[in-house]
Amino acid sequence: xxxxxxxxxxxxxxxxxxxxxxxxxxxxxxxxxxxxxxxxxxxxxxxxxxxxxxxxxxxxxxxxxxxxxxxxxxxxxxxxxxxxxxxxxxxxxxxxxxxxxxxxxxxxxxxxxxxxxxxxxxxxxxxxxxxxxxxxxxxxxxxxxxxxxxxxxxxxxxxxxxxxxxxxxxxxxxxxxxxxxxxxxxxxxxxxxxxxxxxxxxxxxxxxxxxxxxxxxxxxxxxxxxxxxxxxxxxxxxxxxxxxxxxxxxxxxxxxxxxxxxxxxxxxxxxxxxxxxxxxxxxxxxxxxxxxxxxxxxxxxxxxxxxxxxxxxxxxxxxxxxxxxxxxxxxxxxxxxxxxxxxxxxxxxxxxxxxxxxxxxxxxxxxxxxxxxxxxxxxxxx
Amino acid sequence: xxxxxxxxxxxxxxxxxxxxxxxxxxxxxxxxxxxxxxxxxxxxxxxxxxxxxxxxxxxxxxxxxxxxxxxxxxxxxxxxxxxxxxxxxxxxxxxxxxxxxxxxxxxxxxxxxxxxxxxxxxxxxxxxxxxxxxxxxxxxxxxxxxxxxxxxxxxxxxxxxxxxxxxxxxxxxxxxxxxxxxxxxxxxxxxxxxxxxxxxxxxxxxxxxxxxxxxxxxxxxxxxxxxxxxxxxxxxxxxxxxxxxxxxxxxxxxxxxxxxxxxxxxxxxxxxxxxxxxxxxxxxxxxxxxxxxxxxxxxxxxxxxxxxxxxxxxxxxxxxxxxxxxxxxxxxxxxxxxxxxxxxxxxxxxxxxxxxxxxxxxxxxxxxxxxxxxxxxxxxxx
Numbered sequence: 001x002x003x004x005x006x007x008x009x010x011x012x013x014x015x016x017x018x019x020x021x022x023x024x025x026x027x028x029x030x031x032x033x034x035x036x037x038x039x040x041x042x043x044x045x046x047x048x049x050x051x052x053x054x055x056x057x058x059x060x061x062x063x064x065x066x067x068x069x070x071x072x073x074x075x076x077x078x079x080x081x082x083x084x085x086x087x088x089x090x091x092x093x094x095x096x097x098x099x100x101x102x103x104x105x106x107x108x109x110x111x112x113x114x115x116x117x118x119x120x121x122x123x124x125x126x127x128x129x130x131x132x133x134x135x136x137x138x139x140x141x142x143x144x145x146x147x148x149x150x151x152x153x154x155x156x157x158x159x160x161x162x163x164x165x166x167x168x169x170x171x172x173x174x175x176x177x178x179x180x181x182x183x184x185x186x187x188x189x190x191x192x193x194x195x196x197x198x199x200x201x202x203x204x205x206x207x208x209x210x211x212x213x214x215x216x217x218x219x220x221x222x223x224x225x226x227x228x229x230x231x232x233x234x235x236x237x238x239x240x241x242x243x244x245x246x247x248x249x250x251x252x253x254x255x256x257x258x259x260x261x262x263x264x265x266x267x268x269x270x271x272x273x274x275x276x277x278x279x280x281x282x283x284x285x286x287x288x289x290x291x292x293x294x295x296x297x298x299x300x301x302x303x304x305x306x307x308x309x310x311x312x313x314x315x316x317x318x319x320x321x322x323x324x325x326x327x328x329x330x331x332x333x334x335x336x337x338x339x340x341x342x343x344x345x346x347x348x349x350x351x352x353x354x355x356x357x358x359x360x361x362x363x364x365x366x367x368x369x370x371x372x373x374x375x376x377x378x379x380x381x382x
Numbered sequence: 383x384x385x386x387x388x389x390x391x392x393x394x395x396x397x398x399x400x401x402x403x404x405x406x407x408x409x410x411x412x413x414x415x416x417x418x419x420x421x422x423x424x425x426x427x428x429x430x431x432x433x434x435x436x437x438x439x440x441x442x443x444x445x446x447x448x449x450x451x452x453x454x455x456x457x458x459x460x461x462x463x464x465x466x467x468x469x470x471x472x473x474x475x476x477x478x479x480x481x482x483x484x485x486x487x488x489x490x491x492x493x494x495x496x497x498x499x500x501x502x503x504x505x506x507x508x509x510x511x512x513x514x515x516x517x518x519x520x521x522x523x524x525x526x527x528x529x530x531x532x533x534x535x536x537x538x539x540x541x542x543x544x545x546x547x548x549x550x551x552x553x554x555x556x557x558x559x560x561x562x563x564x565x566x567x568x569x570x571x572x573x574x575x576x577x578x579x580x581x582x583x584x585x586x587x588x589x590x591x592x593x594x595x596x597x598x599x600x601x602x603x604x605x606x607x608x609x610x611x612x613x614x615x616x617x618x619x620x621x622x623x624x625x626x627x628x629x630x631x632x633x634x635x636x637x638x639x640x641x642x643x644x645x646x647x648x649x650x651x652x653x654x655x656x657x658x659x660x661x662x663x664x665x666x667x668x669x670x671x672x673x674x675x676x677x678x679x680x681x682x683x684x685x686x687x688x689x690x691x692x693x694x695x696x697x698x699x700x701x702x703x704x705x706x707x708x709x710x711x712x713x714x715x716x717x718x719x720x721x722x723x724x725x726x727x728x729x730x731x732x733x734x735x736x737x738x739x740x741x742x743x744x745x746x747x748x749x750x751x752x753x754x755x756x757x758x759x760x761x762x763x764x
Contacts, residue, residue, distance in 0.1 A: 018509050025509045032525075033502035037494045040533040044490040049537060054436070060533060064501075064526040108426040112419050119446075120415035127400050127407045143414075144446040151422040151442060155431060238663070242624040278670070281620070284660070285667030 025069075027185040032067050035180040039063045039173060055165035062173025067181065071257075072189035072250030074181040078174040079253070080138030085170055088142045089163045091118075092149025096159060099150075111150050119143050133249060189250035190260050194330070196244065197269045200237045200276045201327035207234045207283050208320035212313045231287045237280040244273045259333060272330075407451075409567040414449050417562040421445045421555060437547035444555025449563065453639075454571035454632030456563040460556040461635070462520030467552055470524045471545045473500075474531025478541060481532075493532050501525050515631060571632035572642045578626065579651045580712040582619045582658045587705035589616045589665050594698035613669045619662040626655045641715060654712075 019026050042048050042056045049056060066077045099110040122143045125131050131139060153159050181187075210230020248266045401408050424430050424438045431438060448459045481492040504525045507513050513521060535541050563569075592612020630648045 014510065015506075019506075025506065029502040029506040032505040033498040036501045036525075036529055037498045040494060040497060040529065043533045043536050044494070057530060057534065060529050061526060064522065064529060112422060112426070115422060116415040116419045119418045120411040123414040124397075124401075124407065124411040128396065140446065143418075144443060147418055147422065147442050147446060148439060151425045152439065154425050238659075239621075239623050241621050277620075278666070281663040281666040282670065284663040 024185065024187050028069055028187065031180050031184055032063075034184070035063050035067055035176050036060065038180075039176050042169075042172075052165055052169055055162070055169045057169075058166050059169040059173040059176075062170050063177055066174060066177045070187045070189035070192070070247075070250050071181050072247075072253040074177050075253040075255075076134070076250060077137050078178055080135060081141050082171060082174050084138040084141035085145045085167060088145035089149055089167060092146050092153065093159060093163060095146075095150045096153035099153075108154060111154060115147050115150055118146055122146075186257070188254060188257055188260070189247045190254050190264060190266065191258065193244065193247035193251050193266065193269055194260075196240070196247065197272055197276070198327045198330040200240055200273070201323050201330065203233050203237055204276060204279050204283065205320045205323035205327065206230060208316045208323065211286075212316035212320065234280045234283045234287075237276055238284065240273060241277065244270060406567065406569050410451055410569065413562050413566055414445075416566070417445050417449055417558050418442065420562075421558050424551075424554075434547055434551055437544070437551045439551075440548050441551040441555040441558075444552050445559055448556060448559045452569045452571040452574070452629075452632050453563050454629075454635040456559050457637075458516070458632060458635040459519050460560055462517060463523050464553060464556050466520040466523035467527045467549060470527035471531055471549060474528050474535065475541060475545060477528075477532045478535035481535075490536060493536060497529050497532055500528055504528075568639070570636060570639055570642070571629045572636050572646060572648070573640065575626065575629040575633050575648065575651055576642075576712070578622070578629065579654055579658070580709045582622055582655070583705050583709035583712065585615050585619055586658060586661050586665065587702045587709065588612060590698045590702035590705065593668075594695045594702065616662045616665045616669075619658055620666060622655060623659065626652060 039059045042052065042059055052059075062081065066074060066081055068074045068077055095111065095114045099107045099114070102110050122139050126136055126139050149159070149163060152162075156162055207230055210228065210233065214228055214230060248270050251264070251266045254260075421441045424434065424441055444463065448456060448463055450456045450459055477493065477496045481489045481496070484492050504521050508518055508521050531541070531545060534544075538544055589612055592610065592615065596610055596612065630652050633642075633646070633648045636642070
């Protein structure tokens, strides 16, 4: 019994946390409830119900299925649904007209054949990457509508009227969803993507900052680094690809909003994402390096050691500054002013170190951050 | 005009490639067509249609929506749909009974309120990660069915009969999908996951092998490494997480098949996946290291240089052997016989090198592979 109470409390805490993490989620839940109630008025008001009849079902169904968290999601699903229904409905009616020509016996056979061929072809098209990315839902609705129209045409007499009723209720459902998601506390996929990319750059900067402050500090190299928080901060960047791709895909559907225009260069964000991940991979390698290798003090004179340490620290902190600058520039949508300066400082520090060490083959992987950071700058043409 | 033809040819090639890459895709397309044709027999046979009426629509709808590429996908969607419909239908009928008590005026208001509250609560529950991962589709169907039943109860008199008809057609649709996807050329998510994990290990092994054969070969270090194929081979491992999680999620729904039992330890595959990716991150760092750094010959005597090179080569090739052995062991589901031997060879080579170099701080990141490889072994308890 005690366990049950514990679990309920635990569960309530989880729920509260989800709401606190992003209050827009609560707003979204209410929006769905609101849109559904709005659309069900069709049923309650007698004259409205009389003109649409049982097809009113489709308005409710559309709202539940099309309503997504972001504006881009709702738009992409809504437009996919509307156009796929229109196209498949027309094709279904055409299939019916052809099948009727074959007489009573031939009709179901021919209809069955049509459904089989079109469903198989459309299903296969969902494996094409471009279709999958943008029109997956549309193709599914296409198969659905075509099968429904073609198959039920065998039983229904006023096919055109039925199709018309369905189409208008679906259109009404889509319109309700779009209205609710664009005008009531909109959640823009583009804005989320923008924030995610800037956040990720900042996380990378935090790692480098931590590196400079803790590992390349006076006693850093001999201290135990396990459990330092800066060694975890880049982790979420490693697997950011699916979220980024998902958001970028939805952002392309969104109209002008805030400081984002209609054809905002979303693919640039994905390019920055790829570079951020490359950076994060290097950091992961460096972090493994720092935490797993035994700390045997190198036998070399103190001066040299100090020199290397200082140079590495400088490289890290300058790169961190540059990344922070870039992150800020993305956030405020301005040209980064000081990033170039910091990056060239970092590169200079690296060159100095290299000169000093030219007789050794010791080149810390850290250097590589510089190369990547530098390539960031070239790409920042937003 | 020529461009159009070119594009069509290009498109045909893409389509052919998709089919060739995985012929099961073609089989899947035919399966969907087959299941749809099967379910539409409901319409064509008069006695069947008479007993279900318009509800037959739901059988077609269910097939289109539930039929997924893998058995696990179909099972998870089908069961989610069936149980959510049952639960929501029962709740909808209950809501109707309560609302009727409030008289003609109160009924729509109360129904609207019920729909609003349940839809909002259920939508919010989709943000809980556990629900999202396993029951997302079920919650959507729950909202859908509850709204439909509750709202249309205002207009329909024989609510129970309608609910009964729908439930049976949906059950029939689900059964058709399951039958087709389990018994006609089944595609098991579990098998795909198994293959993916083994393939990924082999890719890592290929990288190390390439490293030993090309970079640590006689003239390797001065040769230009850009464009060598082994430097690309690990790339697909970097972003394997979403595919792995997706497949593991579906595999949990699948019943016993082939050599996989019903509670096969799928989460172990995810653990191996995490380690594989960590390895791939290190390889990415190493690859960047190899390709971007200038090739300045270190000033040290030839013997030393040769010694380091040979040792690194040995480490790489022994680790590659160990990884291959592990990959083979996963594939054949046996205990790896020689992997331990190879791994300890690799570790021994590393120790030798370390002893020889103990006066320098040069520790190539390559060493880290060993640590990771060794940790693989501990985890291989499948």
